[in-house]
Amino acid sequence: xxxxxxxxxxxxxxxxxxxxxxxxxxxxxxxxxxxxxxxxxxxxxxxxxxxxxxxxxxxxxxxxxxxxxxxxxxxxxxxxxxxxxxxxxxxxxxxxxxxxxxxxxxxxxxxxxxxxxxxxxxxxxxxxxxxxxxxxxxxxxxxxxxxxxxxxxxxxxxxxxxxxxxxxxxxxxxxxxxxxxxxxxxxxxxxxxxxxxxxxxxxxxxxxxxxxxxxxxxxxxxxxxxxxxxxxxxxxxxxxxxxxxxxxxxxxxxxxxxxxxxx
Amino acid sequence: xxxxxxxxxxxxxxxxxxxxxxxxxxxxxxxxxxxxxxxxxxxxxxxxxxxxxxxxxxxxxxxxxxxxxxxxxxxxxxxxxxxxxxxxxxxxxxxxxxxxxxxxxxxxxxxxxxxxxxxxxxxxxxxxxxxxxxxxxxxxxxxxxxxxxxxxxxxxxxxxxxxxxxxxxxxxxxxxxxxxxxxxxxxxxxxxxxxxxxxxxxxxxxxxxxxxxxxxxxxxxxxxxxxxxxxxxxxxxxxxxxxxxxxxxxxxxxxxxxxxxxxxxxxxxxxxxxxxxxxxxxxxxxxxxxxxxxxxxxxxxxxxxxxxxxxxxxxxxxxxxxxxxxxxxxxxxxxxxxxxxxxxxxxxxxxxxxxxxxxxxxxxxxxxxxxxxxxxxxxxxxxxxxxxxxxxxxxxxxxxxxxxxxxxxxxxxxxxxxxxxxxxxxxxxxxxxxxxxx
Numbered sequence: 001x002x003x004x005x006x007x008x009x010x011x012x013x014x015x016x017x018x019x020x021x022x023x024x025x026x027x028x029x030x031x032x033x034x035x036x037x038x039x040x041x042x043x044x045x046x047x048x049x050x051x052x053x054x055x056x057x058x059x060x061x062x063x064x065x066x067x068x069x070x071x072x073x074x075x076x077x078x079x080x081x082x083x084x085x086x087x088x089x090x091x092x093x094x095x096x097x098x099x100x101x102x103x104x105x106x107x108x109x110x111x112x113x114x115x116x117x118x119x120x121x122x123x124x125x126x127x128x129x130x131x132x133x134x135x136x137x138x139x140x141x142x143x144x145x146x147x148x149x150x151x152x153x154x155x156x157x158x159x160x161x162x163x164x165x166x167x168x169x170x171x172x173x174x175x176x177x178x179x180x181x182x183x184x185x186x187x188x189x190x191x192x193x194x195x196x197x198x199x200x201x202x203x204x205x206x207x208x209x210x211x212x213x214x215x216x217x218x219x220x221x222x223x224x225x226x227x228x229x230x231x232x233x234x235x236x237x238x239x240x241x242x243x244x245x246x247x248x249x250x251x252x253x254x255x256x257x258x259x260x261x262x263x
Numbered sequence: 264x265x266x267x268x269x270x271x272x273x274x275x276x277x278x279x280x281x282x283x284x285x286x287x288x289x290x291x292x293x294x295x296x297x298x299x300x301x302x303x304x305x306x307x308x309x310x311x312x313x314x315x316x317x318x319x320x321x322x323x324x325x326x327x328x329x330x331x332x333x334x335x336x337x338x339x340x341x342x343x344x345x346x347x348x349x350x351x352x353x354x355x356x357x358x359x360x361x362x363x364x365x366x367x368x369x370x371x372x373x374x375x376x377x378x379x380x381x382x383x384x385x386x387x388x389x390x391x392x393x394x395x396x397x398x399x400x401x402x403x404x405x406x407x408x409x410x411x412x413x414x415x416x417x418x419x420x421x422x423x424x425x426x427x428x429x430x431x432x433x434x435x436x437x438x439x440x441x442x443x444x445x446x447x448x449x450x451x452x453x454x455x456x457x458x459x460x461x462x463x464x465x466x467x468x469x470x471x472x473x474x475x476x477x478x479x480x481x482x483x484x485x486x487x488x489x490x491x492x493x494x495x496x497x498x499x500x501x502x503x504x505x506x507x508x509x510x511x512x513x514x515x516x517x518x519x520x521x522x523x524x525x526x527x528x529x530x531x532x533x534x535x536x537x538x539x540x541x542x543x544x545x546x547x548x549x550x551x552x553x554x555x556x557x558x559x560x561x562x563x564x565x566x567x568x569x570x571x572x573x574x575x576x577x578x579x580x581x582x583x584x585x586x587x588x589x590x591x592x593x594x595x596x597x598x599x600x601x602x603x604x605x606x607x608x609x610x611x612x613x614x615x616x617x618x619x620x621x622x623x624x625x626x627x628x629x630x631x632x633x634x635x636x637x638x639x640x641x642x643x644x645x646x647x648x649x650x651x652x653x654x655x656x657x658x659x660x661x662x663x664x665x666x667x668x669x670x671x672x673x674x675x676x677x678x679x680x681x682x683x684x685x686x687x688x689x690x691x692x693x694x695x696x697x698x699x700x701x
């Protein structure tokens with residue numbers, strides 16, 4: 001396994017994992033009707049961890065991270081995010097959602113609002129931040145993802161990579177403590193994947209707690225401190241990236257790795 | 264690239280071609296004619312047939328319009344003038360009936376001395392609509408739009424000002440209750456606010472209005488509902504119905520999509536029931552049945568009853584149109600709104616509805632146009648709509664007995680202008696909101 005190719009050295013000085021628990025998932029199960037999608041998931045994420053979740057399609061990895069901000073409901077077990085347990089209590093759900101940022105495969109920007117409005121909407125309406133302050137924050141994060149000049153355009157005028165960076169900025173504007181990424185680069189042209197990954201790496205360097213469903217194994221090796229492999233709704237193997245890629249334990253993991261890295 | 268083609272494929276351009284105008288047969292009028300009118304045998308035949316039809320129609324009816332008479336006291340006089348001017352046996356248009364009775368087509372039997380009131384209401388309607396329809400107008404004008412309905416009711420029906428003030432006061436009290444309750448009972452404050460407003464209207468408004476009437480008598484000459492007719496009636500019902508049916512229709516559409524079983528079931532039942540029943544049936548319900556259900560002696564205005572039923576009717580259709588818009592939105596929009604922590608109402612108001620309504624604009628405006636035209640059906644419950652009610656009344660006059668085309672054409676033209684205006688506005692709005700695929 002060769003080291004991944006990234007343009008610059010990755011600064012690990014702030015990538016520290018604290019003892020504080022950010023997400024605690026205990027014996028969590030989920031069904032779609034009678035189909036058992038997630039089986040007995042146990043996962044503890046500490047603050048500052050960067051976790052990459054990999055696995056074949058249909059293995060439940062997207063469903064798992066969507067349960068963390070209750071876009072999907074779990075039927076058994078416990079999910080505690082930042083000390084708040086996710087139940088059907090709407091107040092708790094909204095509280096968790098405003099603390100957890102999410103980036104989707106298809107960006108899901110609001111097409112009827114400008115880039116700036118996309119970024120200021122939630123801070124203004126959920127956090128009750130004054131408009132001017134929200135705009136300043138938004139411009140700060142748009143600069144961070146390197147597209148401040150697009151602030152007054154509409155999402156439809158931007159490329160896929162730019163849209164995904166806006167989506168990341170939009171989440172960051174809520175000052176989340178945890179970021180979830182649901183296959184953020186899967187819908188992008190190869191040329192644009194890098195600009196999104198660079199943004200995510202920068203975020204990791206600042207010590208953000210991240211859970212990322214992705215097939216970008218280079219990113220996993222460069223940034224993750226833990227790789228989780230899922231199959232058939234279960235966590236099959238998890239390890240730190242070097243061990244995971246160089247010395248996979250389960251047969252299923254070996255097969256998966258040989259398929260995605262083999263050619 | 265295969266090996267065999269390697270030789271032929273290698274190519275480097277050494278000079279760039281200058282821009283050239285297209286050949287004459289491929290530009291301008293000639294090209295347009297060929298592409299649009301004579302592109303093939305079938306198209307050519309259709310073009311010629313179309314031209315022939317237009318020629319025949321114009322030739323047939325032009326004379327009738329050309330022989331128009333504007334000054335006459337009766338249909339018989341019209342015919343005499345036509346015979347004297349253009350010769351015996353020719354027919355002509357007798358617009359004198361419109362000249363004679365235009366006020367009834369516009370105002371029905373509204374007291375002529377008070378015509379200024381509906382005219383003022385009509386003019387103010389545009390002032391009230393301007394900030395709603397066009398974003399270029401100052402937002403502060405919306406305040407006037409908000410009080411306009413009450414002002415219009417007062418100007419149209421007259422009487423004491425205080426009952427109308429009570430309506431506004433009820434809304435204001437409800438709003439204050441909402442602001443007070445919101446921090447304490449989030450989610451339920453709206454019910455408290457509605458309760459406060461209803462309670463005020465039920466018990467507080469009557470005595471307070473009476474007291475104020477005794478103290479400060481501000482009032483206009485009353486004009487009863489049976490004096491309304493013609494376009495005054497049609498526009499009153501139409502505008503009232505449009506203004507009330509849009510929010511109701513949106514609520515029904517959201518209700519139909521709700522996760523709450525009872526809300527969903529009620530919305531579906533309401534929509535399917537209303538859509539399954541002809542409007543005439545509902546109008547009969549408004550004019551006859553409602554009186555049986557209400558306590559004896561209740562004076563419930565006929566125009567108000569009809570307006571409510573017309574509103575419910577249009578709302579059911581709007582609900583389905585809006586549901587189509589909601590269904591067209593990708594799930595990701597809901598998820599993105601959820602993941603940012605927006606609650607249901609904020610997500611609907613800021614993310615979902617602006618997009619869903621934009622998609623639904625053509626359907627909504629079609630529904631409005633249909634509803635506006637359907638207001639002519641009120642003739643069946645004894646109201647004087649412009650098309651049949653007033654026309655029958657005019658023809659009942661011996662002087663205009665036997666006149667058919669002119670009143671219908673007149674009424675048709677006015678309906679067309681109003682509806683065409685709505686249609687153009689909807690196209691303007693669609694264009695202005697076209698943002699996603701620029």
